[in-house]
Amino acid sequence: xxxxxxxxxxxxxxxxxxxxxxxxxxxxxxxxxxxxxxxxxxxxxxxxxxxxxxxxxxxxxxxxxxxxxxxxxxxxxxxxxxxxxxxxxxxxxxxxxxxxxxxxxxxxxxxxxxxxxxxxxxxxxxxxxxxxxxxxxxxxxxxxxxxxxxxxxxxxxxxxxxxxxxxxxxxxxxxxxxxxxxxxxxxxxxxxxxxxxxxxxxxxxxxxxxxxxxxxxxxxxxxxxxxxxxxxxxxxxxxxxxxxxxxxxxxxxxxxxxxxxxxxxxxxxxxxxxxxxxxxxxxxxxxxxxxxxxxxxxxxxxxxxxxxxxxxxxxxxxxxxxxxxxxxxxxxxxxxxxxxxxxxxxxxxxxxxxxxx
Amino acid sequence: xxxxxxxxxxxxxxxxxxxxxxxxxxxxxxxxxxxxxxxxxxxxxxxxxxxxxxxxxxxxxxxxxxxxxxxxxxxxxxxxxxxxxxxxxxxxxxxxxxxxxxxxxxxxxxxxxxxxxxxxxxxxxxxxxxxxxxxxxxxxxxxxxxxxxxxxxxxxxxxxxxxxxxxxxxxxxxxxxxxxxxxxxxxxxxxxxxxxxxxxxxxxxxxxxxxxxxxxxxxxxxxxxxxxxxxxxxxxxxxxxxxxxxxxxxxxxxxxxxxxxxxxxxxxxxxxxxxxxxxxxxxxxxxxxxxxxxxxxxxxxxxxxxxxxxxxxxxxxxxxxxxxxxxxxxxxxxxxxxxxxxxxxxxxxxxxxxxxx
Numbered sequence: 001x002x003x004x005x006x007x008x009x010x011x012x013x014x015x016x017x018x019x020x021x022x023x024x025x026x027x028x029x030x031x032x033x034x035x036x037x038x039x040x041x042x043x044x045x046x047x048x049x050x051x052x053x054x055x056x057x058x059x060x061x062x063x064x065x066x067x068x069x070x071x072x073x074x075x076x077x078x079x080x081x082x083x084x085x086x087x088x089x090x091x092x093x094x095x096x097x098x099x100x101x102x103x104x105x106x107x108x109x110x111x112x113x114x115x116x117x118x119x120x121x122x123x124x125x126x127x128x129x130x131x132x133x134x135x136x137x138x139x140x141x142x143x144x145x146x147x148x149x150x151x152x153x154x155x156x157x158x159x160x161x162x163x164x165x166x167x168x169x170x171x172x173x174x175x176x177x178x179x180x181x182x183x184x185x186x187x188x189x190x191x192x193x194x195x196x197x198x199x200x201x202x203x204x205x206x207x208x209x210x211x212x213x214x215x216x217x218x219x220x221x222x223x224x225x226x227x228x229x230x231x232x233x234x235x236x237x238x239x240x241x242x243x244x245x246x247x248x249x250x251x252x253x254x255x256x257x258x259x260x261x262x263x264x265x266x267x268x269x270x271x272x273x274x275x276x277x278x279x280x281x282x283x284x285x286x287x288x289x290x291x292x293x294x295x296x297x298x299x300x301x302x303x304x305x306x307x308x309x310x311x312x313x314x315x316x317x318x319x320x321x322x323x324x325x326x327x328x329x330x331x332x333x334x335x336x337x338x339x340x341x342x343x344x345x346x347x348x349x350x351x352x353x354x355x356x357x
Numbered sequence: 358x359x360x361x362x363x364x365x366x367x368x369x370x371x372x373x374x375x376x377x378x379x380x381x382x383x384x385x386x387x388x389x390x391x392x393x394x395x396x397x398x399x400x401x402x403x404x405x406x407x408x409x410x411x412x413x414x415x416x417x418x419x420x421x422x423x424x425x426x427x428x429x430x431x432x433x434x435x436x437x438x439x440x441x442x443x444x445x446x447x448x449x450x451x452x453x454x455x456x457x458x459x460x461x462x463x464x465x466x467x468x469x470x471x472x473x474x475x476x477x478x479x480x481x482x483x484x485x486x487x488x489x490x491x492x493x494x495x496x497x498x499x500x501x502x503x504x505x506x507x508x509x510x511x512x513x514x515x516x517x518x519x520x521x522x523x524x525x526x527x528x529x530x531x532x533x534x535x536x537x538x539x540x541x542x543x544x545x546x547x548x549x550x551x552x553x554x555x556x557x558x559x560x561x562x563x564x565x566x567x568x569x570x571x572x573x574x575x576x577x578x579x580x581x582x583x584x585x586x587x588x589x590x591x592x593x594x595x596x597x598x599x600x601x602x603x604x605x606x607x608x609x610x611x612x613x614x615x616x617x618x619x620x621x622x623x624x625x626x627x628x629x630x631x632x633x634x635x636x637x638x639x640x641x642x643x644x645x646x647x648x649x650x651x652x653x654x655x656x657x658x659x660x661x662x663x664x665x666x667x668x669x670x671x672x673x674x675x676x677x678x679x680x681x682x683x684x685x686x687x688x689x690x691x692x693x694x695x696x697x698x699x700x701x702x703x704x705x706x707x708x709x710x711x712x713x714x
Contacts (some may be wrong), residue, residue: 015493061467069432069451076424080452089468094426094451096439110418110448115472136372183576221637250637257639276427277634278579280607282614 011039052128062303063093063116064326065104067123069096071219071247073275073292077122077144080296088304101127112139118303120144123192131155140306144299145290147195149325156306158298158324162272165288165329166199169242169270172286173330174207176339178240178268181212182231184248186219193219193220193244196272200242217248224248232267239268239340246271246287248279253281253336264338272334283335298324361474368396418448419660420473422461424480426453428576428604430632430649434479434501437653445661458484469496475660477501480549497663501656502647504552506682513663515655515681519629522645522686523556526599526627529643529688531564533696535597538569539588539606543576550576550601553629557599570595574605581605585612589624596625596697603628603635603644605668610638610693621695631689640692652683 008015013032020026021036028036062085066074082092095111097104104126112134119134119141124135131141135155143157152159173181183200187193197214204212213235217227224243228251232238243249249271256267262282263269271278274289302324305311365372370389377383378393385393419442428649431453439449452468454461460565469476469491476491476498488498494513500514509516530538540557544550554571561569570592574584581600585608589595600606606628613624620626620640628635631646659681662668 005481015490016495019493019495062470069435072429072432075426075432078453080453082455091464092454093468093472094453095448096435096451098436098439107448111450115418115450133372136376138373221633254637254639276578279612281612324615 007036007039007043010043013036025227047142060089061093061116062105062118062120062211062300063111063121064092064094064120065107065126066094066096067099067125067308068219069094069098072277073246073273074122077292077296080293081120081300084229084297084300089193090300090304097126099123099125101125101130105130108134109233112137112141118142119308120299120303125192128155128286130162138310139309140303142299142303142306145295146323147192148274149323152321152323156302156311156319156322158295158302158326160290160295160326161328161334162290163199163202165272165290166196166242166244167203168199168288168331169272170200170203170338171207172270172333173240173242173268174203174209176240176268176337177204178340179240180238181209181240182228182235182238183212183214184217184227184231184241184243184252186217186223186243186245186248187216200244217243217251219245219247221247221251221254225255226251228252229259232256232259232261239266240337241267241269243269243271246273246275246285249285249287249336250277250281252287253283253299263336265341268337268340270337272329278332278334281336286334286337289332290329298326300349361554364393364396364400365476367400375566407579417446417656418450418473419475419477420464420468421449421451422464422479422483423451423453423478424456424482425576426451426455429634430603430630431479433632434649434653437650438477438501438582438657440650441654443656445657447661454483456480456482458487462487465491469494469498473608475499475664477656477660482549485510485512493553495667497660497668499624499660499663502652503680504549506680509678509680511678513659513668513679515683517647517652517683518685519647520552520556520559522629522647523553523558523599524560524603525556525645525686525688526629527557527560528564529627529694530597530599530625531560531566533597533625533694535697536566536595536651537592537595538566539585539592539595539704540569540571541581541588541598541600541609542571543574543580543600543602543605550569553601557601561689574600574608576602576604578604578608578611581608582612582624583608585609586616589613596623597622597694598626600626600628603630603632603642606642606644607634607638610640610642620693622698625694625695625697629686635691638693643691643694644689645686646689647686648683655681655683666706 008018018036021028021033064081078094085092095107108130122144135141141155143155146153146157146159147162149159149161185193185197207285213231215227215230217223241252253263253270256263261267271285271287274287278285278287360683365375375393377385378390421438435451442449452464460650465487479501492498498512503510503514503516504519506516506518518577542550542554570588572584574580606626609626610620613620618624628642628644631644635642635644
């Protein structure tokens with residue numbers, strides 16, 4: 001496609017004049033105006049995505065709504081989405097809602113169906129009514145990482161079996177011989193991590209381990225740090241901590257370090273997701289990897305299909321709501337989990353808590 | 358603003374019908390069509406951002422071009438930009454170029470001036486010709502983190518004195534007593550880290566330290582890890598490593614751990630930027646903090662001023678190119694730097710390299 005500068009050169013005017021003509025702004029004589037429009041036609045210049053979007057009723061971008069760009073999972077997922085989208089020439093624009101449903105609605109109102117012909121949603125903290133409204137306007141919506149394949153959300157989605165992820169983490173710790181475990185459950189507000197914790201508890205129950213300590217935490221390294229300290233203060237005999245996400249698991253490792261505990265000898269730590277930091281940390285984090293790249297590809301494929309089939313145009317109730325299920329999460333054993341050994345005397349020492357900050 | 362659903366209710370039709378009328382799609386009877394258009398007018402519904410953007414020649418979003426969403430600095434910067442933009446009701450859409458100038462051009466072609474009324478660019482690896490083209494089309498562009506205040510780039514920018522950041526890091530290590538130092542310089546391709554390294558070398562030179570070992574690296578944890586291992590293999594007597602960014606500095610700390618070196622006792626490590634991971638790592642990273650939030654605010658303010666003054670419409674050469682300079686970077690001393698002590702015998706042992714992977 002020719003550039004605006006080439007149009008300007010062809011018409012013998014400045015780029016600013018071309019811009020003014022195309023935007024119906026500024027004072028441009030009729031002869032000049034016509035020369036510009038002739039150049040646009042001759043060169044096949046497409047002046048505005050917006051004009052094209054209006055003419056065709058579609059725009060060539062996909063919007064990716066993420067709930068927290070500060071959480072490194074989302075940039076990694078965004079990269080995978082971009083790679084998948086690029087195969088059909090789509091560009092991805094990333095909209096960060098900061099876990100605020102109202103911000104999410106504002107993005108949907110402004111972007112869906114005008115700037116973007118489809119919307120990918122990575123998390124469940126948008127208001128479902130807003131997503132249905134977007135769909136009703138004719139813009140397909142796909143939920144990218146639905147956590148409960150057994151309970152379809154009523155919107156097209158790619159589901160990942162996160163209950164299984166929790167179960168695999170629990171089974172791993174049990175097989176190593178851990179019986180006294182703590183759990184850190186992230187994202188209390190949205191509740192989406194509850195499924196992961198259920199899987200963990202199921203594994204323990206099946207092995208006859210009746211209970212574990214649990215703390216809810218903000219889904220960050222800092223959140224996991226504070227929760228792990230609280231768990232270890234409440235029960236210094238814990239030999240393992242399961243976190244429903246890698247970030248709080250990394251925080252738990254930092255808490256262990258600050259308490260003078262060696263990971264994994266004094267304390268095993270396991271997370272879920274397998275973000276890059278899990279591989280890059282020291283010790284490297286044992287985690288249950290979810291198929292991020294695959295889920296991103298499935299989500300983009302599904303969204304493209306819905307766009308092509310004008311899925312959003314069909315009335316509600318008359319259409320089948322598709323759900324694609326990713327391959328299963330799998331355990332990745334690294335250096336943060338091991339067979340429990342008797343905790344050092346210092347750890348059992350009643351005076352230990354005096355060392356806490 | 359009323360929703361499409363409210364328009365539908367008012368007109369007594371389905372939302373899909375409203376959408377069809379506004380998009381000139383589907384079969385809709387003339388009476389129904391008129392009823393929908395009446396409802397749109399009565400309720401003051403603004404059907405499309407695109408239509409509005411065309412009518413007004415502007416859209417209410419700012420585009421933020423980032424070179425690598427996988428680098429955690431950019432999500433942090435994006436958050437700061439969003440907060441600043443929100444004060445004037447602007448939404449931010451994030452476009453990730455993956456350090457590819459052609460991808461950057463594609464985003465600019467598609468988004469600038471249609472979807473977004475202004476563009477923020479966080480890195481210098483876009484083709485400047487493309488940025489000038491965008492500006493010539495009437496869409497202001499602001500470079501957010503220009504690294505050389507003494508050399509204005511010819512585009513509106515916010516400059517941060519990154520040479521000073523390197524100098525502060527070097528001075529800190531010198532004051533601790535380090536004389537035998539290595540440097541890891543990131544982003545060789547774009548060369549933007551060269552300025553930081555110059556500042557480091559200037560500090561050493563001023564103190565009579567004639568030379569240091571240097572390695573270029575990919576600007577990631579892994580890149581820093583590999584570069585640090587190479588530096589320490591080439592000279593096991595190094596007592597400190599300076600990295601031009603926090604990510605490779607974190608990698609250098611991991612390399613030290615894998616080599617059995619204690620940070621900071623055996624090896625001091627200092628970075629630049631102060632991303633969240635610098636605070637969250639163990640040991641916490643000493644770094645030179647750049648004023649990220651301030652620079653984001655300055656960039657958004659400048660962009661808004663340029664949009665309001667129709668800066669992009671002015672011909673080139675006739676306009677003053679503004680540059681705002683942020684406050685100075687400042688040293689943040691944490692736990693990764695200390696006075697050098699004689700390296701442990703094992704480190705000097707000629708057999709040590711046999712333990713390397």
